[in-house]
Amino acid sequence: MGNSWDDASAVLTAPGQPFELVDAVVNGITMQVFKNAPPHLGHVFAAARQHGDIPFLVYEDERWTFAEAMERVDALSCHLVNTYGIKKGDRVAVAMRNYPEWVMSFAAIISVGAVSVSMNSWWTADEMQFALEDSGAKVLICDDQRLALAYSFCQKQKIAMLLVRAEKDVPAGVDQWEKDLPLGSTHPGADISPDDDATILYTSGTTGRPKGAVSTHRAIISALMGFSLRLAVDNLREGSKPDPNALPTSFILIVPLFHVTGCIPVMMSCWVAGLKLVIMYKWDAEKALELISREKVTNFVGVPTQSWDLVNHPRFNEFDMSSMRAIGGGGAPAPAALVDKVSKSFTGGGPQLGYGMTETNAFGPGNRGADYIAHPTSTGRTCLPMKLEVRDEELRALPVGERGEIWFFGPTLIRGYWNRPDATAETIVDGWLRSGDIGRVDEDGFVYVEDRVKDMILRGGDNIFCAEVESAIYEHPKVHEVAVFGVPHERLGEEVAVAILPNDGAQLTAAEVWDFLDGKIASYKIPTHVVIMKEALPRNAAGKFLKRELQDTFVKGGFVATSRS
Numbered sequence: 001m002g003n004s005w006d007d008a009s010a011v012l013t014a015p016g017q018p019f020e021l022v023d024a025v026v027n028g029i030t031m032q033v034f035k036n037a038p039p040h041l042g043h044v045f046a047a048a049r050q051h052g053d054i055p056f057l058v059y060e061d062e063r064w065t066f067a068e069a070m071e072r073v074d075a076l077s078c079h080l081v082n083t084y085g086i087k088k089g090d091r092v093a094v095a096m097r098n099y100p101e102w103v104m105s106f107a108a109i110i111s112v113g114a115v116s117v118s119m120n121s122w123w124t125a126d127e128m129q130f131a132l133e134d135s136g137a138k139v140l141i142c143d144d145q146r147l148a149l150a151y152s153f154c155q156k157q158k159i160a161m162l163l164v165r166a167e168k169d170v171p172a173g174v175d176q177w178e179k180d181l182p183l184g185s186t187h188p189g190a191d192i193s194p195d196d197d198a199t200i201l202y203t204s205g206t207t208g209r210p211k212g213a214v215s216t217h218r219a220i221i222s223a224l225m226g227f228s229l230r231l232a233v234d235n236l237r238e239g240s241k242p243d244p245n246a247l248p249t250s251f252i253l254i255v256p257l258f259h260v261t262g263c264i265p266v267m268m269s270c271w272v273a274g275l276k277l278v279i280m281y282k283w284d285a286e287k288a289l290e291l292i293s294r295e296k297v298t299n300f301v302g303v304p305t306q307s308w309d310l311v312n313h314p315r316f317n318e319f320d321m322s323s324m325r326a327i328g329g330g331g332a333p334a335p336a337a338l339v340d341k342v343s344k345s346f347t348g349g350g351p352q353l354g355y356g357m358t359e360t361n362a363f364g365p366g367n368r369g370a371d372y373i374a375h376p377t378s379t380g381r382t383c384l385p386m387k388l389e390v391r392d393e394e395l396r397a398l399p400v401g402e403r404g405e406i407w408f409f410g411p412t413l414i415r416g417y418w419n420r421p422d423a424t425a426e427t428i429v430d431g432w433l434r435s436g437d438i439g440r441v442d443e444d445g446f447v448y449v450e451d452r453v454k455d456m457i458l459r460g461g462d463n464i465f466c467a468e469v470e471s472a473i474y475e476h477p478k479v480h481e482v483a484v485f486g487v488p489h490e491r492l493g494e495e496v497a498v499a500i501l502p503n504d505g506a507q508l509t510a511a512e513v514w515d516f517l518d519g520k521i522a523s524y525k526i527p528t529h530v531v532i533m534k535e536a537l538p539r540n541a542a543g544k545f546l547k548r549e550l551q552d553t554f555v556k557g558g559f560v561a562t563s564r565s
Helices: 005-012 041-051 066-083 100-111 125-135 144-157 217-238 260-273 285-295 304-311 336-345 369-374 421-427 466-473 510-517 547-555
Strands: 021-026 029-034 055-059 062-065 091-095 115-118 139-142 160-163 174-176 197-203 211-216 250-253 276-279 299-302 326-330 350-354 366-368 387-391 404-409 432-441 447-452 456-459 462-465 479-489 493-502 529-532 561-563
Touching: 005 217, 029 217, 041 066, 041 100, 041 217, 041 260, 055 066, 055 100, 062 066, 066 100, 091 100, 091 125, 100 115, 100 260, 100 276, 115 125, 125 144, 125 211, 139 144, 144 160, 197 217, 197 260, 211 217, 217 260, 250 260, 250 285, 250 299, 260 276, 260 299, 276 285, 285 304, 299 304, 304 326, 304 336, 336 350, 336 369, 350 369, 366 369, 387 432, 456 479, 456 493, 462 466, 466 479, 466 493, 466 510, 479 547, 493 547, 510 529
Parallel strands: 055 276, 091 115, 091 139, 115 197, 139 160, 160 174, 250 276, 299 326, 326 350, 493 529
Antiparallel strands: 021 029, 055 062, 197 211, 350 366, 387 404, 404 432, 432 447, 456 462, 479 493, 529 561
């Protein structure tokens, strides 16, 4: 490689360069920002008009050009403003599976100065109601399944409803995308500043309720430019030049759009660069192989679980994977064996990994190519304008090689949590965001994530906070003590397990627990393994459950557990 990481970064961010960095004050904190960043996301979506008849969205047998998508964006923008009275700063919620309408709704909401509230499509009615009430959403754009969950609450709270892809009788008071959007309308425009709110993405809460992570226009644009800068740094180091015969870059959407990975590095990258986005309704490895082959997809970004499913599928060798250039994603560490197998399975591309969070707009250290092969257990190096420190319990920065909590700093961070100043103050300190992850940085700048401070399980890229699951189980009348913990799983990374001590004299079965939790929390949070204890759960001197001891006992086969397939 011709340039060091730091040298290449310095060249590309120097004065006069497209990625030039300058100092600016953001929310009272001085930091480096991109000088040439668009002032807000409305400019990004407006610029997409220049892509015209270039293919944009592919879903099942549907194909949408940029021009066709922007026609719907303009129509929905007018409908939001003129019919629902949406003003700058108002919240509009989106709750549906991965559909083209999700992509177009996001652009319309944000480009009129409103705030897009991403609703988890796994949520129960209670969880949806909480997020609608917490965010103060004035409109809900949804599909049939989510409408059924939220209709009564929206009627009661006078939240306007716009239904996409209606398959059933439409109840009173609900508008329909296909019938009510004023196609041919001109976008109403908006007066937006860089540090205005743009999105609320809900993250699992440690106290049983999710927190709304609020990102600004500047934060999202900074993350998108940061991803581009990281690629440019790698290309400069490797001496890579554009190949005029290469296939145009395209992405396959294999994660939910309500996740930061699907929303920012995947979907928004396509808006910015005029790229084709092949949308999957839900993850299916064989279907993904078919779509990659048919659509000549070049980029596959998800969680390691999905890369594992892909390369281990029994029909993998039956499909043409020669178009693939980047395979990987983030959300969880990848086993070294998977990195090696991915690198050998794709002739035209290699593995990659990104370490980001909802709170960083998915931006963070990244690892790809030769660096990833050489450092398969690392999440890679940090790219400007982000800074990273490893700190001890007294919040002091630690030297190279020492383990501590990872902290992030820079313009890609959220401004805070919606209506949660307590949680914001706990997580963001003097402009630095504490990740909750334990790790270290080696002498070459490679970051290694080794543990978590938070009581959290990472299942296939989904964050599951143990306290939320425990809170739901404690509502069962037969339960005395509960400890939820993660156990290893080859494909998902971790699965949810629980140890329960019933009340004196009570008889409790795993089936009763599963039936009780069904519909109370999202299905992926329900424990796969249930251990019914006959004695008190182990605790430390402070009275906290010894979850590591429970994990070790479970893994060694020391518990009689009932498991759910």
